[in-house]
Structures are given as structure tokens and as C-alpha cells.
Amino acid sequence: MKRKRLARLAKLLVLISVSICLMIVDEKSTSLRQFRSFVSVVALPFHMAASSPAIFFRWIGGDLYDWNKLNKEYQNLQREHLILRARIQQLETLEYENDRLRNITSSAERISYEVMFGQVVEIGVDLYENAALVNRGTVDGVYVGQTVLDSNGVVGQVRRVGALESLIMLVTDTSLGVPVKVARTGLHTILYGSGREGLVTAPFLESTVDVVEGDVFVTSGLASSYIAGYPVARVVEIKRDPNLAFLDIRAKPIADLGSLQEILLVWPGANEDISLAPLGSGK
Template sequence: MKIEDDNNNHALTRRIAPGLGIVMIAIISIGLMIVDDAGEKLSPVRDVLSVMAQPIEMAAEWPGQTLTTLDRYFDRGALLRENERLRQNNLLLQGRLQRLAALEAENERIRALLASASVLDQNVLIARIMSVSPDPYRQYVKLNKGSTDGVFVGQALIDAHGIMGQVTDVTPLGSRAILISDPNNGVPVEINRTGLQTIAQGTGHAETLTLPFLPNNADVEVGDLLVSSGLGGRYPADYPVAKITSVRHRPGGEFLDVDAAPTAELERGREALLIWSTPEPAEDIASSEETSSPDDGSAEENDDAEADRP
């Protein structure tokens, strides 16, 4: 053991006693956390630091991507099979699309008869999922599309099978979206079979959502499909969210224990769609954005406040 003193280069913290230093840092940290949690004030700091972190995140992505690329390169058979499967899938979808065009037009006409606004104009942007949460206690994904592509906070994210989540942070070159399975996230849903409205809450596990607010006499069965109800103005209406996997009646409890499995491939997909939906009554949504802006950071749905809104 050998201690070499380096007299001309004492760090700042050596001159302050560590005990005092830790107290100061604790106070500054708690202040920062409160300010950061409260709103957007620190986002310039975050932007600068996240640009610095970008190369590191890219480096972390690199091994996985290389493996996939190599895999594709060497396994021609798999590539051909995939191509074949996609071709068939495409044909199938094209077929359905023909019907959809007619249905859409019909729907539009009927809506016009009912004198209600049209909701069917939706733009999408394909985003690559750069990484899933390295923190096992939070469920989110990082996307390679940011504010330069027009991504905004609160934007809904879907994949081929259903709703995935919503965007919570946007930097110029990327964004972060909280998944519906995050314990902090709730999706207003309705049971497709009965139209019963409720909220699907994340649990922290990618395979499970829970529906905590269904009374004992609710009409719900295993296998029921949950679709987004569009209440709250964050998630567009009528996208599949989850399928009920278990319904338990807890003796003495006021609510059912209902679990559901998300239909979207939350931790397996590589691509996702960001959607721009033209919301129904425009100014209504704008006001809901305002009311929910204080907790944008935590991306919590203002469930109670907004679900009651007509």
C-alpha cells in the first residue's frame, strides 16, 4: 500500500469536509427532484445532458444490433421465410384494406348524418424502439424519433396489436414513451363486449395489467377484449389494449381482482407507430392538455378528473 499525495491538484470536495459536502448535495438534490418533478423548468439541463449521454446509449445498443444484423446476414433461409410470411400477410391486409376503404366512407356518411365530427384522419410515423427500460422497476421504451420529426409529449404509441403507451419526454433526436404496463400509467378502457368503462392500470410487469375499479357485479369474463375508450384525451379511442386473463372474486372485497394481458408486444417489438389523431372536439382536448400539464413528467393519467368529462 502506497499513498502518493498530489498536492497541486486537490479537488474541490477535499477542501470542504465530506460531512458538510453530503448535506449540501442532499439539499441541492432534493430541491432538484422537487423542481424537476413539478414541471418543465429543468428540461434545458436535461436536453444538454441527454445529448452527452447519446453516444453511450448508442454504444449500449450496438452489440444487440450487430447480433441481429449478423443473424440476418448468415441465415438466408430465415430471411426468405420471413419475406414469404410478410408477403402473405401483406396480401391479407391489402384485402382487408379494400373493405376498410368502403366501410370508412360509409362510416363518414353516417357520421355526417349524425352531424358529429369525423375522427378517422390519422397520420402515423414509424419509430424504431432503441431500447427498453434498463431499470427493471419502470416500464418505458426509447424511440429514435424526436421533436425534429414532430413528436410531442402525450402522443400515443401503438404497435400492430394494440396500444403500447404514450410519449413522456421528447429530445431533438429521440423520445421516451411510458408503456401501459408501467405502474404509473393508467389507460381508460372499455370492455368491447359490453361497453363497460373502466381503467387499466400497469403493474410493472410487461405481461399484466390490472383493472382495480370493477365492482363485484360487473359483467366481465376471461377472454374479453379491452379497447381504449378515448376518455382523457390521451389515447385514441377503439384501439385494442388488453385481453382479460383472470377474474377473481375476493370474498369480502368490494371490487373484483381482474388481470389482463396487453395485446401489444410491449417488450418484444422492434418498431412502433406514433399516431397523430385529429381529436374530436379540438378545444376540449386543448383544455385537457392544460389541466394535465403539471404531471406531464410522471405521465400519469388524470383519471378521476378526466374520466368524468363528457
């Protein structure tokens, strides 16, 4: 056993000695370097064959990594694109909202009476198809019979008031009559809603009166039901029947009732003969 260990130790010492000698010869002589270069050229094909599996798998792994990386980047770009598109849609919506609010604000600035903005909560409340629920009530000073506008014209009139919400009957409701006059001639009449058609009618104008398509009806202020001077509807159709004493006149409301979102509640001035509930703050 000891002999084997001594033999192995002797071999190790011989190999170390040979290695040291070769290193010295390689440092001092060029002949061994030339031999080493020759051996490296001869062994090159064997080295390439031995290392090719590792190179192949490394190449495949690199391609898979690059593909996964590109795929993740593509998915991230897709998400960012969708987010940006959504933000653009929001900006477009905000721009539309700003335009509408700017219109209704400019309308409020033109009004010499006290006004309050209101938000439409619901259209078609209970059994009323031509009615709207707004987020203003008695705490805000809203009262029954109050005139309601949008940025274009008369929307309707407050019919029912709660503490925080109010019901507005639109001018297209059949139960609502609006005292008006023709802006061009001053001719007085009353407009009534036609219900589902989205129009109003003037059933009490004789066939001899001066009314043409395009004429605008404005509130007359009679009966103290509406503040005078606000546009209500524009004549779109006139039917004349020689056998009838009255005209069949249909007019389209000037207020944008189809997309009603914000409204203006109007309080008349001190010189108006309408009894008011105490006004709340915030108008």
C-alpha cells in the same frame, strides 16, 4: 593427338555409313524388320523394369493431385453450402420481417388519423423497465402524451421527448393509467400496469359488474389522454372475493410488447380536442 581425332572421326563416319545402310536395308527388305520385332519382344521385360520407377511415381503423383483437387473441391462446396445456409436464414428473417411490416402497414391503413412509423432503439431505458426508446422526436412532431400503437393494439404513451428520440412508457408500467371501456358492454374503468408480470389490472370494478374472461378493454378517449377505440388488453383472470367490494382482474396487453420493434405514433384528427406541437415532415 591428331591421330586420335582422326580415329574418332573415322569411327563416326563408319557408324553413319552403317546407319544409312541399315536404314536402306530396313526400307527395302522385311528380314531386318522381323529381327527388330524379335529384339523388341526380348527387351520388353528390361524396358518395363527400367521404366517402372517413373510409372510408379507418376501414378502416385497423379493420385495425390487428384486427392488434393477433390479435397479443395469439397472445401469449396462446404463453403458454398454454409453461404447458402446463411442466405436461407437471411431470407427466412426477411420473410418474417416482411410479414410483421405488412401487419403494421395494414394497421396503419385502417387508422383514419395521421400516423408515423418509428423504430424501437432500446427496451428498458434508464430506471424504467417498462419503457422503450424510439427514433422519433420533436423534429418529427412527437409530443408528450401521444398515443403509441403496434399492429395489434396500444403500446403506451410518449412520456419524454427529445430532438431525435422519445421515451415511451408501456401500458404495463405501474405509473401509467389508461382510461378504457369493456368493448362488449361499454363499462368504463382505468387500467394500470402491474410491472414485471407483463399484465395490466383493473382495480376499480365492483364485484357485481358484468365482466368475463376474454373481454377486451379498448381506449375510451376520456380525459383526452388516448385516442378512443384502440384495443388495449384482454381479460385473462378474474378473482371474486365475497369479502371484497372490488374484483381482482388481470388482463394481458394485446400489443406484442415482448418483441417490440416497430411502432406507430398517432396524431388525432382535427376534430380531436388535443393540442398538438407542429407536425414535422415524413409522416
